[in-house]
Amino acid sequence: MNSILHISKTIFQKSQVGFAAVTIRMSSNCVFCKIVSKETPSNILHEDDQFLVFPDISPAGKHHLLVIPKEHIVEIRSLTSKDIPLVQSMEQVGLSVLEKTGGDPRSCLTGFHWPLHSVSHLHMHVISPQVEGWVKSVQFSGCFFGSTESAVKMLEGK
Numbered sequence: 662m663n664s665i666l667h668i669s670k671t672i673f674q675k676s677q678v679g680f681a682a683v684t685i686r687m688s689s690n691c692v693f694c695k696i697v698s699k700e701t702p703s704n705i706l707h708e709d710d711q712f713l714v715f716p717d718i719s720p721a722g723k724h725h726l727l728v729i730p731k732e733h734i735v736e737i738r739s740l741t742s743k744d745i746p747l748v749q750s751m752e753q754v755g756l757s758v759l760e761k762t763g764g765d766p767r768s769c770l771t772g773f774h775w776p777l778h779s780v781s782h783l784h785m786h787v788i789s790p791q792v793e794g795w796v797k798s799v800q801f802s803g804c805f806f807g808s809t810e811s812a813v814k815m816l817e818g819k
Contacts, residue, residue: 688733693782697731707758712751714758717786721797724764726787728755734783737773737812741819748785748816752809755787764789770801772808785809 687694695701697713706726707714717725728751734740740747756766769789778784792801800806807815 686732688782691733691780691782693729693780693784694733697729706762707754709754711747712754714754720788721786721792721794721801722770722788722790723793724759724762724769724787724789726755726758726762726764728752728758728785728787730783735781736778736783737775737807737815740783740816742816745813745816748809748812751785752787755785759787759789770808772806773812774800774806775812777805 687698692701696703696705696715703713703715705713705715710731712728712730714726714728717727730747730751737748752771755771756769759769760766764787766789768791769787770792771785771787773783773785786801786806788801792798
């Protein structure tokens with residue numbers, strides 16, 4: 662039987678005054694939760710109290726970043742209107758990291774896969790300058806992907 666075990670982990674993260682112990686709700690079999698807890702290595706480009714940013718392992722463009730919350734949230738549709746600031750913060754962090762890594766925030770795509778997604782942990786894609794390749798163009802089309810703006814509009818109705 663495959664069941665998801667939700668756990669709370671205490672991790673130590675760097676803060677402005679040293680290291681602080683932080684308890685975060687995670688899923689025991691989620692690859693992104695394992696990246697947050699440092700059980701699985703990743704090229705982390707940014708880490709703060711709420712988010713991690715790292716390159717997508719299957720990039721759809723020259724610059725393709727993922728922004729994830731440290732807390733395990735299944736997907737964009739599990740959020741409500743109260744979570745709009747979270748989504749907006751994810752985008753701000755992603756655009757900042759994009760610029761620092763040589764991408765152009767004025768020429769990019771940000772958003773989420775829905776209704777289908779490959780990893781059941783909320784993650785925002787930040788792609789610049791554009792999606793490349795036929796297969797990736799389908800994956801990031803309006804049928805399978807929604808922009809950050811459309812996600813916010815969807816959440817305003819919840």
